[in-house]
Structure formats: structure tokens, C-alpha cells
Amino acid sequence: MGGTAWRASTIALAAVLAMSLAAAGGAxxxxxxxxxxxxxxxxxxxxxxxxxxxxxxxxxxxRIGILGHGELAxxxxxxxxxxxxxxxxxxxxxxxxxxxxxxxxxxxxxHSESKHVAEIVQSLAGKPVLTVCDGGNCVRDGVMVVFQIxxxxxxxQINQQAAEHAGLKISSxxxxxxxxxxxRHQ
Amino acid sequence: xxxxxxxxFIALAAASRAFGQTNLPDFGNLSLDQLANIKxxxxxxxxxxxxxxAGAVYVITKxxxxxSGLTSVPELLRLAPGVxxxxxxxxxxxxxxxxxxxxxxxxxxxxIDGRSIYSPVFSGVYxxxxxPLLDDIERIEVIxxxxxxxxxxxxxxxxxxxxxxxxxxxxxxxxxxxxGSSDRAFGSVxxxxxxxxxxxxxxxxxxxxxxxxxxxxxxxxxxxxxxxxGFRLDGSHKRxxxxxxxxxxxTEENDTAENPSLxxxxxxxxxxxxxxxxxxxxxxxxxxxxxxxxxRFSSYYDYAxxxxxxxxxxxxxxxxxxxxxxxxxxxxxxxxxxxGERLITDKVSLGEITFFPxxxxxxxxxxxAQDEMHFVHDTLLFTAGAKLERNHFGGWGPEPSAxxxxxxxKHHSLWISAARPLRTPSLFEIAVDAPFxxxxxxxxTGGLPVLGxxxxxxxxSTESVKDFEAGYRAQLSKxxxxxxxxxxxxxxxxxxxxxGSPVFVPAPVPHLELTASTxxxxxxxxxxxxxxxxxxxxxDWKLEGSYTFMLIDTWLTGTAPxxxxxxxxxxxxxxxxxxxxxxxxxxxxxxxxxxxxTSAGSPVTNYGQANVLIPAYTRFDIRLGYKVxxxxxxxxxxxxxxxxxxxxxxxxxxxxxxxxxxSVYLKSTWQF
Numbered sequence: 001m002g003g004t005a006w007r008a009s010t011i012a013l014a015a016v017l018a019m020s021l022a023a024a025g026g027a028x029x030x031x032x033x034x035x036x037x038x039x040x041x042x043x044x045x046x047x048x049x050x051x052x053x054x055x056x057x058x059x060x061x062x063r064i065g066i067l068g069h070g071e072l073a074x075x076x077x078x079x080x081x082x083x084x085x086x087x088x089x090x091x092x093x094x095x096x097x098x099x100x101x102x103x104x105x106x107x108x109x110x111h112s113e114s115k116h117v118a119e120i121v122q123s124l125a126g127k128p129v130l131t132v133c134d135g136g137n138c139v140r141d142g143v144m145v146v147f148q149i150x151x152x153x154x155x156x157q158i159n160q161q162a163a164e165h166a167g168l169k170i171s172s173x174x175x176x177x178x179x180x181x182x183x184r185h186q
Numbered sequence: 187x188x189x190x191x192x193x194x195f196i197a198l199a200a201a202s203r204a205f206g207q208t209n210l211p212d213f214g215n216l217s218l219d220q221l222a223n224i225k226x227x228x229x230x231x232x233x234x235x236x237x238x239x240a241g242a243v244y245v246i247t248k249x250x251x252x253x254s255g256l257t258s259v260p261e262l263l264r265l266a267p268g269v270x271x272x273x274x275x276x277x278x279x280x281x282x283x284x285x286x287x288x289x290x291x292x293x294x295x296x297x298i299d300g301r302s303i304y305s306p307v308f309s310g311v312y313x314x315x316x317x318p319l320l321d322d323i324e325r326i327e328v329i330x331x332x333x334x335x336x337x338x339x340x341x342x343x344x345x346x347x348x349x350x351x352x353x354x355x356x357x358x359x360x361x362x363x364x365x366g367s368s369d370r371a372f373g374s375v376x377x378x379x380x381x382x383x384x385x386x387x388x389x390x391x392x393x394x395x396x397x398x399x400x401x402x403x404x405x406x407x408x409x410x411x412x413x414x415x416g417f418r419l420d421g422s423h424k425r426x427x428x429x430x431x432x433x434x435x436x437t438e439e440n441d442t443a444e445n446p447s448l449x450x451x452x453x454x455x456x457x458x459x460x461x462x463x464x465x466x467x468x469x470x471x472x473x474x475x476x477x478x479x480x481x482r483f484s485s486y487y488d489y490a491x492x493x494x495x496x497x498x499x500x501x502x503x504x505x506x507x508x509x510x511x512x513x514x515x516x517x518x519x520x521x522x523x524x525x526g527e528r529l530i531t532d533k534v535s536l537g538e539i540t541f542f543p544x545x546x547x548x549x550x551x552x553x554x555a556q557d558e559m560h561f562v563h564d565t566l567l568f569t570a571g572a573k574l575e576r577n578h579f580g581g582w583g584p585e586p587s588a589x590x591x592x593x594x595x596k597h598h599s600l601w602i603s604a605a606r607p608l609r610t611p612s613l614f615e616i617a618v619d620a621p622f623x624x625x626x627x628x629x630x631t632g633g634l635p636v637l638g639x640x641x642x643x644x645x646x647s648t649e650s651v652k653d654f655e656a657g658y659r660a661q662l663s664k665x666x667x668x669x670x671x672x673x674x675x676x677x678x679x680x681x682x683x684x685x686g687s688p689v690f691v692p693a694p695v696p697h698l699e700l701t702a703s704t705x706x707x708x709x710x711x712x713x714x715x716x717x718x719x720x721x722x723x724x725x726d727w728k729l730e731g732s733y734t735f736m737l738i739d740t741w742l743t744g745t746a747p748x749x750x751x752x753x754x755x756x757x758x759x760x761x762x763x764x765x766x767x768x769x770x771x772x773x774x775x776x777x778x779x780x781x782x783x784t785s786a787g788s789p790v791t792n793y794g795q796a797n798v799l800i801p802a803y804t805r806f807d808i809r810l811g812y813k814v815x816x817x818x819x820x821x822x823x824x825x826x827x828x829x830x831x832x833x834x835x836x837x838x839x840x841x842x843x844x845x846x847x848x849s850v851y852l853k854s855t856w857q858f
Contacts, residue, residue, distance in 0.1 A: 042213035042221055050218075079214040111563075139477055148477075155222055177218045180424060 039154040040147050041075035044108060044132060047145065048085035050171040053105050053128050061089040063104040067120070070110030072134065102127045109133045109143065117141040128167045144168075148179065155179050238567060240589035240601035242268065242657055242671040242716060246326040248351075253768055253778045255809035255823030257320070257369050257393075257851070259348065260313040264782055264805075266328040267732030267764065268671075268716040269344075272787070272800070272835035275844040276398050276408030277314040277439045280835045283330050283344030284673065284712055286738060286757070287787065287835070293342035293609055293651070295333065299350055299431060301468050301486045304340050306530050307502050309612035312492045314410055316435050316464040317348075319374050319391050321362060321855075322418075324351040330716065331673060332653050334585035334607035335571045336522075338552055342607040342651055343675065343712075350431070353378050353387035353418045359858055362391075366851020368825070370396045384421040390414070397440065398844035399831045406844040407457035412437040425474040432467040442842040443495030445538060446624035446637055448695050453624050455842055458495035465489045478514035482524075483507075495841065496538035496620065503531040518559050522571070525553035530578075532613045539620035541642075546613060548578035567591040579611040580648030597661035602654075609649040615681065615704045618642040631698065636688065639701040643684075646704040652676040665722040675712040682707035682742060685749040707746025712738045714760075726770035736760040761785040776811040787835065803832045819855040824848075 048062045062085050066073050073094070080090040093104065107129050109117060114133075121131060121142040133143040139157060144166070146157045158178040163170055213221060244266045256262045260279040264271045270287050272280045282291035292309035295302065303316055326348050333341035356378040363373040374391030392413040397405045416433030440459050447454040468486040475481055485507040493499050508526030515521055528550045534541040556571025572586040589603030623638035625631060657671040683702035691699050714736030721729045739756045763783045771777055787800030809823040826832070831845040 038213050039221055042216065043218075045214050046218055046221070079212070083214055153222055173218060177222045 036149075036154060037071045038075040038079065040134065041072060041079045043147070043154070043156060044072070044076055044106065045079050045083065045085075045090070046174070047106060047130060047132070048080075048090055050174040051105075051130060052169040052171075054167040054169075055128075061091040062106070064090065064092045064106045064108060065095045065104035066092060066108045066110060067095045068110035068113035070112060070134065072108055072110060076108070102129050104129060106130045106132060109138070114138070117143060124166075126166060130163065130166075130168055150179060238564075238591065238593075238599070240567065240569060240591040240603055240657075242330040242655065242669075242673075244268075244328045244330075244718070246328065248324055250766075251320055251323055251326075253776065253809060253811065254766070254780060255778070255807055255821065255825065257372070258313075259317040259320070259323075259326070262320070262326060263328065263346065264764070265766065265780075266326075267718040268330045268734045268762075269328060270760070270762070270784075272784075273398070273846050274835040274837055275406065275441070275842065276395060277410045277441065278837075278841065279313040281311070281313060283328075284675065284714065284736065285343050286710075286740065292340070292612075294344040294346065295337055295341035296346045296348070297337070298348045298466075299429075299468055300470065300484055301466060301488055302504070302506070303488070303490075305490065305492075305502060306504065306612055307500055307532050307534070308614040309340070309609070312462070312490065314412075314439065315437055315462050315492055316433070316466070316490060318350050318416075318433070319376065319389055319414075321360060321374065322350050322356070322376065322387070322389065324349045324355075330671070331603070331655055332585075332587060332605040332607035332651070335554060335556060335573050335587040335605065338554075338573055339550075339575055339577060339580075339583075339585070339608050339610045339648075342609045342649075343653070350418065351387075352429075353385040353420045354380070356387050357385070361856045362853060364851055364853030366823075366849060368396050368398075368847065368849035369851045370394045372853075383423060384419060386417065386419050388415075388417045399847045401833075401845060403831065403845075403847075406842075407440050407442045408844050409440045410437065426471065428469070428471045430467075430469045433465070435462075435464040437462040437464075441495050444837070444842055445496065446621045448624075448635065448637060448697055451624070451626055451635060456495075460493040460495065460498075462492040463489070464491070475511075475513070480512045482510045482512075484509075494537075494539065497534055498537055499533070499535045501531075501533040503533075505529045518561065520558040520560065521556070522558075523553075523555045525551075527551050534613075539618060541613065541617040542619065543617055546617075550578060550610075551576045565593045575608070575610075577608075577610040577648065579616055579646070580608070583608045583610075583648055583650075599659050600657070601659075602656045604655075605653045607651055607653065609651075611646050611648065614642060615646045616642045616644055634690075635695070635697045637691075637697055637699050639699055640683075641701050641703045643703045643705060646681070647679065647706050649680045649706065650678050652678075666719070668717070668719045670715065670717040672715045673713065675710075677708070677710040677712070677740075679706035680708035680710055680740070681705070682746055683751040684747055685751060702751060705746065705750065707742050707750045708740060709743045710738060710740040712736065728768045729765065730768075731763070731765040733764075734760075734762045758786065760787075774813040776809075778809045778811070780807040781805070782807075800833055800835060803834065804828055817856060817858050819857075821853045821855075822850070823853070824850045 044064065064076065077092050080092060083090060102124060109120060109131065111134060117133060117138045118141045124131065130145065131143045132145045134147050139146050142159065142162055144159045144163045148155055148157060156178055158170060158175060246262060246265050250265055251262060254262065254265055260271065260281055263269045263281060268283060270282045272287065274280050280287050280291060281294065283294050285291055285293045290310050295304050296311045298318060304311055326346065329345040331343060333345035337345055359377040361375050365371050372393035374389060376387060376389040378387035394411040395409060397407060397409040400406050412435065414433060414435045418431040420429050438461055440457065443456050443458045445454050466486060466488045470484040472480055472482045488504045491499050491501045506526065506528045508524060510522060510524030512522045531547040533545045536544055552573055552575040554571060554573035556569065558567060558569040560567055568590050570588040572584055574582065574584050576582045585607055587605035589601060591599055591601040593599045618640065620640045621637055622640045625636040627633055627635045653675050655671060655673045657669065659669040661667040682705050684705045686701040688698040688700050691697055714734065716734040718732035723729055737759050742750050765781045767779045769777045782805040784803060786802045806827045807825045808827065809821055811821045813819050826846055826848045831847040833845050835843060837843040
């Protein structure tokens with residue numbers, strides 16, 4: 001049944017694969033193309049399109065500030081490339097600790113800052129900045145938009161009260177896609 | 187429970203092996219609705235999520251199922267590393283993970299959407315009965331190693347979790363039809379849609395298989411044909427989601443019975459035919475509680491009647507109910523608690539094999555708790571838990587496990603684990619009485635023929651295993667990932683047989699009866715390593731491979747009474763290679779190949795006849811797929827192409843083995 005020949009060829013193939021394993025390990029680039037974060041980035045771009053900021057409807061770019069280190073920055077830069085929101089250009093800026101956090105229309109709080117969310121939200125109280133956070137625990141800290149995985153899809157909750165308090169107008173189209181509000185009060 | 191956290195991770199995992207990932211769409215151009223409806227599971231990077239599972243897990247994806255060209259669930263398990271798959275005959279498979287191989291392998295739990303199809307009558311799985319249509323399977327999760335803390339008894343050294351597709355993903359109608367040399371004819375009709383927020387799917391299908399071959403190439407008496415139908419409903423409302431599904435099966439099986447006969451003074455082989463029936467109904471309801479909690483209630487009813495040539499019916503009815511609550515406590519603790527009951531009724535109609543009792547109803551109970559603790563920015567995970575289970579035959583038993591996982595860098599994880607799973611007795615081991623071999627009269631037997639009987643023992647009790655494992659998993663580049671696992675298992679109280687004294691029986695002809703009764707006098711160690719790789723060589727060419735190695739040593743303990751028997755001893759090492767290649771030739775053509783080599787099999791304890799040594803064999807399959815247009819697809823597949831026929835397994839009790847032969851088939855799929 002030609003078993004020996006096939007056994008030899010199988011082993012040879014495996015050896016080739018093992019060598020490639022070593023080679024690939026050496027090359028080891030760590031590019032992350034996580035689709036989940038790319039969907040979140042696309043949503044953030046849509047927030048720029050479907051939210052109105054008071055007094056800033058005129059010229060100038062929509063600025064998206066990123067606070068801390070995490071996975072959202074690079075897909076966000078990628079997704080806004082060459083795009084506009086209601087005729088305005090879009091900018092992504094990284095915010096250092098010293099910079100004023102209200103420099104932006106949208107503030108994305110990355111994973112590394114998850115422990116300081118309450119302070120950040122407090123310092124922005126009443127200012128027209130849409131705060132966005134990635135993960136379940138920031139809902140109770142008063143962040144306006146919080147991403148969650150629901151039924152294997154990326155969805156988000158909107159804290160409408162906080163957003164209205166800051167003077168933001170959220171389009172009904174966005175609210176329709178958001179996770180219904182009832183879970184928030186538990 | 188299959189929808190639990192592990193399930194989600196594994197689902198996420200499956201994705202990176204899908205094709206065309208290098209060409210992700212620009213999500214910025216999608217509508218809000220489209221964005222909200224992308225299933226992360228069908229895209230998200232596998233290794234990133236799988237990197238959080240401290241265990242040896244492999245996922246057979248929908249894509250792999252379609253492109254393998256394999257035509258049954260047991261054969262599909264060849265795609266997973268570390269699974270010993272051998273076809274015994276037309277309707278029996280010997281499938282095991284990290285244990286002694288055999289039809290009656292009993293340390294692998296198999297679930298379909300959370301419903302156990304592990305038979306309470308004989309401790310094992312009837313692989314030919316009750317399987318979903320392959321086109322309706324979302325994925326098959328194969329867990330090597332214990333899963334008892336979550337899945338309970340008999341998830342000793344492996345769990346196979348077959349997950350069917352959500353009916354929300356299968357709207358429209360699909361008609362398949364095919365014909366071939368071994369898969370003589372097969373087809374199915376599936377239709378789905380939604381009313382309101384409820385999705386539905388209904389299906390009907392069947393197949394008619396040609397028998398395998400005898401050693402000389404003649405057709406064996408082991409044809410198999412099956413018809414089945416079923417449905418699945420999925421709905422959601424605010425915080426609630428639910429699923430209801432059910433199936434009916436009628437399977438015609440041909441078998442060659444092995445009956446020791448005093449009249450013929452030998453073991454007599456006779457063709458037999460019987461009809462197996464199976465039915466099931468499963469419901470699951472989930473509610474989100476707060477931001478991180480989920481409450482889940484599931485219940486199922488399962489009926490299987492899989493006769494043997496020597497018993498007109500062997501029925502098992504199972505009603506199971508389970509509840510589970512998953513929640514987060516603070517930033518560190520991810521807790522799962524739950525419990526359940528299982529009401530089982532076994533009923534055997536007596537023939538040449540008898541059961542005492544032949545009709546029994548009993549309840550098994552369980553409760554469990556598990557805590558997954560996250561430390562150091564989710565780079566160090568410690569999980570500990572235990573299930574406490576009451577089995578009718580084995581009494582109360584704890585099934586603890588603990589594992590530690592460390593991610594030194596992104597895409598790299600190291601883990602160690604320890605567990606003590608249990609294998610509970612089945613009715614067969616308690617109650618059976620079956621003639622299984624015949625020794626002709628000779629001076630050594632005192633001039634009388636000897637009839638060997640196999641007998642259950644009411645004192646037969648639970649087997650246990652102490653399992654220790656360590657593993658490393660890495661995504662070394664965007665295109666290349668690899669993993670390696672090592673394991674060491676200590677088996678205690680495993681099944682042995684005690685030979686009684688010969689008893690003189692004057693009728694129908696004077697003979698001696700020698701009874702071998704079940705006992706717990708065996709012990710064993712198993713050790714081995716499994717490794718696998720996945721390599722996207724080119725955007726349109728993907729390779730997957732694996733190698734597994736295993737040694738098992740079985741012996742009788744000091745407490746075993748004199749005259750004890752236990753198959754095994756030191757088995758020769760088991761080695762297995764697998765390589766799969768997937769090539770997209772163009773937008774409409776695909777060419778996929780599968781190479782599978784396994785070393786010579788250990789002599790299987792064949793109670794009825796002389797042990798058969800299974801030679802090493804290589805299997806080579808190839809499949810050509812052609813997408814004619816967006817409605818119509820064709821595929822041509824050839825299997826076992828390297829030889830006219832080969833043997834893969836010996837038989838065990840009561841039935842004969844066959845040779846697996848070369849085959850081809852053509853399949854068409856019409857979707858609208």
C-alpha cells in the first residue's frame with residue numbers, strides 16, 4: 001500500500017514545517033488586526049457623524065482624543081483616514097497627562113486608564129465631550145458610551161442622561177443601534 | 187453549558203482560521219446596522235482569545251467541515267489533533283482521546299448543543315446514531331483532557347462539543363444531493379427564516395452507505411442508512427435569549443454478529459439487521475443580569491434505542507435539567523455556579539445477552555462552582571473549581587480542577603493544570619450477562635467445550651483519573667501559530683475482570699461456563715504530547731498540521747483478586763501525523779488535501795476472538811470545490827486514495843470488523 005513512502009514524505013513535510021516554524025518565530029512581527037477593535041473604531045467614527053456638539057457645528061475638525069494605551073488607537077487612525085463627518089475633517093490626537101482633556105469632541109479612554117475613569121469623568125462634568133470606554137465596568141462611573149459584546153456582536157450602551165447634561169445631541173439612528181437602556185440602572 | 191465562557195472563547199478562536207482575513211472590509215463604510223450585526227466570532231483573532239484557555243482545545247470550523255470532504259461526524263474528528271479515530275466497520279467507530287482505544291472507549295464525553303449523547307447503558311457513544319447534518323454544524327470543539335468540573339462525569343480525558351448553527355444565520359433554503367461509491371446516496375433540504383424576532387430552521391435529510399469490505403475485498407454485511415428531520419428556533423427579547431431544538435432519527439444498520447455457539451461448537455458469524463431510533467428535544471433560556479451576569483437554564487429529553495444483534499432493543503431515556511449563573515465579582519473574580527439533575531431510564535429487551543435488572547430508573551445529581559481570577563492586567567489567570575456529583579451506581583464523588591495561565595507577551599500563553607475527573611459505571615457493567623467466546627473441547631479443558639461469559643457486577647464502582655498537563659500556545663506572526671501540550675495521567679480503580687471457577691452445565695450439550703465479572707482491579711498511566719501548527723503560507727494557501735505521541739501502561743493492582751484479567755500491559759507507543767492543505771485556486775475553485783498517518787495500533791482486547799494487530803496506515807483525501815454561481819456549488823471528493831482497502835481497528839464484543847476501502851463522491855449544493 002506504499003505506506004513506507006508516504007510515511008517518509010509525511011515526515012519530510014513535517015520537518016519542513018518545523019523549520020518554517022523556527023523561521024517564522026524569528027521574524028515574529030506582532031501586528032494586531034483584531035476585528036473587534038476595528039469594529040469599535042468604526043463605531044467611534046460614526047459617533048462623530050451622528051452626534052451634534054453645541055457651538056462647534058462650524059468649521060474645524062472633529063477631534064478624537066485618545067487617553068492612555070490600548071488597542072483602539074491604530075485602528076481608529078486607520079478608519080478615519082480620508083473620511084469626514086458632516087463636512088468636517090476628523091483628527092486623532094493622543095492626550096498626555098498634562099493636556100487638557102476637554103480639547104476634544106470625543107475622548108476615548110483606553111484600557112490602561114480603566115482605574116481612573118471616575119476621576120476623568122468628574123473632571124469633564126458638564127463639558128461637551130463624549131466619553132467612550134471599552135468594557136463593562138465604566139458604565140457605573142458615568143462614561144457616556146461603553147462598548148460591550150452582545151450575542152457575539154460589538155454593541156454599545158449610551159448614557160443619554162450624561163450626554164444631554166453635557167449638551168450633546170445624539171441622533172436617533174445611533175440610539176436605535178445602542179443597547180436598550182434598561183440594563184443600565186441595575 | 188456549551189454556550190458558556192469557554193464556548194465563547196473557543197468560538198472566537200475558530201475564526202482566525204477562516205479564510206480571506208487579509209482582506210477585511212473597511213468597516214468605516216458600513217452602516218450602523220451592519221456594524222452592529224457583524225458576528226465577532228466569524229472574524230476575531232483566535233489566538234488572542236484562545237490564549238485565555240488553560241487547556242488543550244481545538245476547534246473544527248464550519249469551513250474545515252465543508253472543505254474536508256469528510257461525510258460523518260466521527261470521521262471529521264480526524265481533523266483534530268490528539269484524537270484516535272478508527273473505523274471498525276460500517277456502523278461502528280473506535281474514537282478516544284488519551285486512553286486505550288476501542289469501540290467501548292469510555293472516557294470521552296460527547297455533547298450536541300449541550301445534550302449528552304454518551305450512552306448510560308454502555309459507557310460510550312454510538313457514533314452512527316443521532317448526528318446533526320454536517321451543513322448545520324457551526325463548529326466542533328474538541329477538548330483534550332478533563333472537562334469534568336464543568337461538564338461532569340465521563341468528561342474524563344476529552345470532550346467533543348458539537349455546536350449547531352444559530353437559525354438566525356441560516357435563513358433561506360439549501361438543497362444538497364450527492365452520490366458516490368461508498369456514500370451511495372445522500373441529500374438534505376434545509377429551510378429557514380424568521381417571524382418577528384424569532385428565527386427558525388427546519389430540515390430533512392438522509393443517506394445510504396455502501397457496506398465496507400472484507401479482507402478479500404467482498405462486500406461486508408455492514409451497510410448503514412439513515413433518515414432524519416428536525417428544527418431549531420432561536421429568539422431574543424431585551425435581556426433574554428432562548429433556543430429550542432429537536433430531531434428525529436431512524437437508522438437501518440447491518441451488522442455481522444459474533445455469537446459463540448454450543449450447537450455449532452464455534453463462534454458463529456451471522457449477518458443481522460436492526461433499526462435504531464433516536465429523538466431529542468432541547469430548550470435553553472438565558473438572561474443577562476446586570477452588566478456582567480448571565481443566568482442560564484437548560485433542559486433536554488433524549489431517547490435512543492440502539493439494538494444489538496443479540497438484543498432486540500436497548501433503550502435509554504434521559505431527562506436533564508441544569509441551571510448556571512455566571513457573574514463577575516469585582517475586577518478579579520469571574521464566577522460560575524450551577525447544578526442539575528439527570529433522570530435516566532434504561533430498558534433492555536433480553537435476547538442472547540441478558541441484563542439483570544433489565545429495566546431501571548434512577549436520578550443523578552450535581553452541583554458545581556468555579557472561579558476564574560484575573561491578575562496583573564489579565565496576564566495571569568488562576569481558575570479553580572469543583573463539581574460534586576451523585577451517581578446512582580457510584581455514589582457521591584468530587585471532581586476538582588485547578589489551572590494557571592500566564593501570558594508573558596501578547597499572543598503567547600503558558601499554562602499548567604491538574605484535575606481529578608471520574609468515569610461512572612454504566613448499566614452494562616453492573617447488569618449484563620453475555621456469552622462472548624468459545625473454546626473447543628481439548629485435554630486442557632477436561633474434554634469439555636468452554637463457553638466464556640461476560641458479567642456485570644453490582645459492586646463495580648467509579649473509575650478515577652489524576653490528570654496533570656502543561657502547554658504553550660503562541661501566535662508567532664500574523665500567518666503562523668503553534669501549540670504544544672504535554673500530559674501525564676494516573677488511572678485508578680479502572681475496569682478489570684475476575685475469572686470465576688468453571689461451572690459444569692449439562693444442557694443443551696455438556697459444557698463448562700467460565701464467567702468474567704467486572705471489577706475495579708486495574709490501574710494505568712498514560713503520558714504523551716500533542717502539537718499543532720497553522721500556517722497561512724500565502725493569502726490563498728493554508729496549511730495545518732499536528733503530531734501526537736502517547737504511551738499507555740495498564741496493570742492489575744495488588745488488591746485485585748487472583749484470576750483477574752485486564753487488557754493492555756505496556757502498549758507500543760502511538761504516533762500520529764496529520765496535514766491539511768487548503769488552496770483557493772480562484773474565486774470559484776478550491777482544492778484541498780488531507781494526509782493522515784497513524785502508527786501500528788496496539789492489540790485491542792478482543793474478547794471474542796484472537797487479538798488483531800492493526801498495521802500502520804496512511805490516509806489521503808482530496809476535494810475539488812467549484813462555485814458555479816452564487817446559488818450553485820459542486821464538489822468532487824476522493825477518500826482513502828492510497829490503497830484499495832485497509833484495516834483500522836479490531837472489533838470488540840459481539841460484532842466483526844471490516845476493511846475501509848477507497849471511495850469517491852460528487853456533491854451538489856443549491857442555495858436560494
